[in-house]
Amino acid sequence: DWKLLAHIARETGRASTRYGEYRLSKSSTDPQQEPESFALHIDACIPARMPAVAPFAGTLKTAGPHLVLVGRDLTLHVEGLECVLAEDTELAAGDPLGVIAGADNSVGGLRLRFCLDPDLVPPLFCKPTEVGTWSRLCPSPSALLGIDANTPAPRYPDQPARGWREYLFDATGRSALDLTGQAPLIGYGHPRLAAATYRQTILLNRAAGHPSDAEEALRAQLTELAPEGLSHVFFVSGRTGALDLALRLARGHTNKRGIIGLPGLRMERRDPDFFAVPSVGTATDMIHDLNDVAALLAKGYGEPANLDESLTVLRQKAGLLIVDETGTGYGRLGHHTWGFSHRGLAPDIVFVDGPDGGAPSFLMTRPEIAANLPSDQHPPAICPVRAASAIAALDVIREEQMRENTREIGSHLKTRLESLAERFPAISAVSGSGLLLVIDLAEEAAGLGERLRPGIVADISTPRRLVLRPPLCFSRQSADGLADRIEALLSEI
Template identity: 35%
Template structure:
C-alpha cells in the first residue's frame, strides 16, 4: 500500500505513525497492523517531486481481510469486535512514546468545543448551525466537571468501520481484528478513543443508540474504564458526532460539489441524529450498568405513605408476563386485557397492582422486525374508589389535566387518574393529600404511578429490553410506595443456559450460540421471556401451530380420565390405528405406534430384517433418519454426524444422493443417471449372495432442503429392490402428513406405494408420537422374534393427540393452507433470486421449502458462513430459522401448517432486509 501526502505534512507525525506500527508488531497479542516496508536505501519515508510539487511517500504492507465500510447493518458480534479491537489497540499503545504524538488535530476531542466554534463560523445553513451548536454546548456542559479525571495516553483515535479489516467467525459474522490507518494517532483522552469508535457505529444502529453497548462492554473487558470515564463517554460520543457533522457542513459550504463529503454526509447526519436524539442521563446510566458500575439507589428512607387508606402488604400483584397464568388462547391480544385482569383481581382482593419491571405479553408485537416497548417503567394500581393519595415527600405540584407531577429533591413522582382540586404550581408538604381515586358511581378506580430522576423529563411508560437497564435507572421502581411483590423479577436467560449446560448432556444441542429463552407459543409464533415475538419458520414438529386450544382441551380431558400403556384395552388406540390405516394406500393395513421418528425408522428396519431374513439395507447419501442404532446407521448426513461416511456398519450401503441441484447429474430427468449407482450396489450385494433386506429413503430430499427427487427415481429403485425380495421404506417423518400441500404423503409425488411408511413429528404436534404403517404379513413377521411393546407408544393420551391432530388438519384445511400459502411463500422467495445472487435456488413444495445460498451460481460454492450469519440476522429481525444440508447452506423452511399469508410475506421481507442491509 503506497501512501502519498503533501510535503506540508509534518514529517515527525508520519514517523510517529510508523513507530506506532512497529511498536504494535512487537506486542505478542496486538491487533493485526500493516508492516512498514523500508525503501531500498533503508529509509521509511521518501520525498519525491512530481510536476514541481513535493510529496512524502511511504510503503506499508497489505493487510488482508474485509472492511466493514458501507454496510448498513453490523451484527452485535461485529460491534463488540470493534470495541474489543479498540481496547486492545489502546492497551498496547499505553507504553508507546513519540514526540510526533503531541500535535494539534481537529479530531482531538479534548479540543472539541473550540473546534466546533471554529467550524460553525463557516456554516451558512442557520438551522443546521443552531442544532449543532446546541448539541455541543450540552455535551461540553456534561464533560466539564469530568475532564480533569480522564486518563491521557497515546490513542489511535480512529478505530472506525472505515479503518479496520475483519474475518468471519464460526457463525459467518465479520469480527474486526486488524487496523489499517494510523493518520489520527495522538496523545489524547483514552475514553475519547472509545467515543470515536462508538460514534462510528451509530449509523449502523437503525436509530437505536443502545446498539453501542456491546462494543463498550467488550472494550471494558479488555481494557477497563474508570467510572469517571464511563460517565464522560456519552457526551464525548455526542461531541464526536457534532465535529463530524460540523466538519461536513463546513466543507459543503466551502465546496458544494465535493463528492467525497457528500458521500459521507448521510452517514454523519445519521450519527448526529442518533447521538443528539438520545436522553443523556439514560445513556450514562446504561453505559455504567453495562460495564458493572451502578447508579446510586434512590433514597426513599423517610418517605410517608402514598396510599394511606391501603394496607400495602394486601396489594395483590398480577402477573402479566409471558408466562402469566391468566393468559390463554391468545386472550392477551384483546384490547385492555391488562386492565381487565387488574380490575378482576382488585374486585376479588380489594386492591391490585401491575408489576414494575415486567415484560408485558400484551405488548408483544407479532410480525415486527423490532423488539417491543413492553418493559414496564411504572405501576398501575386498581383500588377502591375514594381512596386518598398523599405526598410521600414534599415538593412542587405540576399539573396538566389529570396528569400530576410532584417534583421533589432529586426525584419526581408522576401520577395519573387522580381527582384533585389542587392547582398547578402548588407547594405540597409531605403527607398532604394530593387527591382521591375514582369517579362518582364507580366502585374501583385506577392510579398510575411512576418515578423519574430527571425533573424536566416526561418519561415513557415502557422501554425495550435493550433499553431497560438505562431507563430503569432513571425511572426506578415505585415499590417503596407499594409492596415488594409489585416488582417483577428480571428473567436471566444466560443463567438458565449455564444451568442447562451444566446438567443437560452436551450432545443435546440448542439453536443459536446465545439463544432466547422461549416459554410460550401461539400458532406460528414463539415468545421469549422479554415478550419478543418470533415467527417460527423451522418447527415442523408443531403441524397445527403452538398451543392449539382444541388439542390442549383434548389432552387435559383424556389425562383426567386415563393414561396407561397400550396393552390395556381402550377405544382410542383402536380408533387411531383405524384412522391411520385408512389414510395409507390400500394394502398398508397394519399400524405400530411408537414415540418418535427415530423409533419408527428403527422399527421399520427391524421389520425388513425380520420379514426378509436378510440384513443389507440401501439408503441415500446426505440423508438423516434418526438417532437409534439402526436409524443412525442408515443416516449419512455429515451435517448431523461428521463421521457418518466412515463409520457405517457393513450392512449399510449408501448410494449417490439424487440431488438434482448440486449432485453429479442435474435436473428433474436425471433418474437414469442416479440409478446406475443404486444398481451397481445391488449387483455387488448379489455377487456376495447376502441378499437385500430393504431400501429406506425420504420421498422428498428433506435434509438437503426439500429437493424433489428426479422423476421416476423411486419407482425404478423400488422395482430393483423388490426384484431381490427387499422391502421399500418411505420415511415420511419430515415430509408427510400434508406438509407438501398437493400430497398428503411424500411418496405420492413419485407415484409409488412403499411397503412400510414411517411417520412422527407433526402427527403429535409436539407430543411424542410416531407410527409405522405396513402390510399385515410384514408386521406379523416380527412375532418370530417376540412381541413388540412401547410403554408410551399408543397410550390413551397419545392416541387422543393423534386423533385430534387429524381432526384439526381436516377441519381447518391445513393441507390446503400448506399448498396455497406455500406457493405464495415460494413465489416471494423466487422473486428475491433476481436481486440477490447469493440465492442459488429455492427448493421444495407446500410448506417444506429450502433456500440454498451459493457464492457462485455456476460453481455452486456453498455459502456456509453466510447462511449461518443470515440465520443470526433473521433472529434479530424476529424470525426463527436454521440451516440444513451437508454444507449447512440451505434455510430449513418448515413452519407450522397454519402459517398465515401475512406471516409468509413477513418472512420474505425479513430475508430481503437481511440480504439488503447486510448480516
C-alpha cells in the same frame, strides 16, 4: 392487560402489575421491529374510595386525572385518583392527595410512575435496548404499594419464552419466525390443542396395560389417512424407535438382513447390515448383486430421482420399500398428504413423526408384514394425553384447511423466492414444495441463514443451504416478510 388485572382483583380484592416486566402483550409480529415492552410503571387495582396520601413532600404541578407531585429529588405521576386540590398546592409527606376513583364497593385502578426529571412525562414502556437509560431515569414505584412489585431480570433474555402460530417470542418480547421444522405442525399456542390436552389430563394421564380410548381413536384417524393397504399402525417413541421397528419388520418378513439407504437419510445408530449409498445407481447395482437385501430405505420427499429400476429389481427379490416421512407428512408438501406420493412410490412400511410437537411417532404397514412381529415385542400403549393432543391437531389441520393454506402460501413463497433467484446470482436454486422449501446458495451468500437471525430462524445445518420448514398455519404476511428480508440481505452482498 387491564382486563386480566381486573379479573384477578375481583377474586382477591387487589392486584398489581410489576415494574420492569417485559410485557409479551406489547410484542410485535414483525421480527425487524423492537417492541416497547419494558414496563416503567405499575398498574394497581385497589378498592375504590380508599384514601391516598402524599408519599413525600412536594408541590402539585398538575392535578386532576393525571396528578403530578414534584418533590425535591423525585416526581410522582398518578392516574386514577379523585383529587380536589388545586395546582401548586404545597404538600407534606402524609398529607391527603384524594381517594381512589370509583363507586363504593367497587375496585378502582391506579397507574403509578416515578421520574427524576420534573419536566418530563415518562413513557409507560421502553424498548429492551433502552432499559438501562430509562430504568435509571424512572425508578420503580413499587414501594408506594408496600409490596415488592418488581420483576427480576430474565436469566436468558434472548431465549424463547412463548410461542404463537409461526412465531417465537423471547423473554423481552422480540419475535422470530420459526422455520426450523421444530414448531408443532399446526403452530404454537393453539387453544384446541390446549383444551384437548387439559381434558385428557383430567381424565387419565398415564399409559395403562391396554390402549386407551384416545389411542384407539387416534389409530382409527391415522388408518383413514394411510395409503391403501397400510392399515396396521404401531405407535413408537421418536424417529429412532420407528426406524428400529421398521428394520425389524422388514427383516422378519423377508428373512434377509441387508438394508440399503438412499442419499439424504439420517441413521442415528450403527447397523452392520445397513449400507448408505451415494446414488440411486449404486443402490440398483447392489440390489442386482446381493441376494440378502431386505429393504430399500428412502425419504418421503427429496431430490428428483428415478427409482423404477431399483424397485423393479427389489420386488423381484422380495425386498420391501421403507419410507421415512419425518417432516414431510400430513400435507406439508401441499398437494399430497404424504411425501412419497410426490415421488410416485408405493411403500410397504412408512414411519412418521407425530402431527404436533408432543404427539407420538408411528409406523404404518400391511397386516401381513405386521404379523411377523411377535406379540411380546409390540410397542407398549402410549400416554392418552399425547394421543388426545394428536387427535386435536389432526382435527385442526382438517377443519382449518391447513393443507390448502400450505399449498397456497407455499406456492406464493416459492414464486417470490424464484423471482429473487432470477435477480440475484447468490441463489443458485430453489426447490421443494408446499411449506418445505430449500434455497441453495452460492459461496458469497453462505452466511445468509446466520444473517437472518435473530428475527428469522431456519435450518442451516447444511452449508450453503437454507431449509424453510414453517408450521402449516404460515401466513402470507410472514411469507412476504421473509422474502423481503432475504431480498434486503442479498442486496447488501
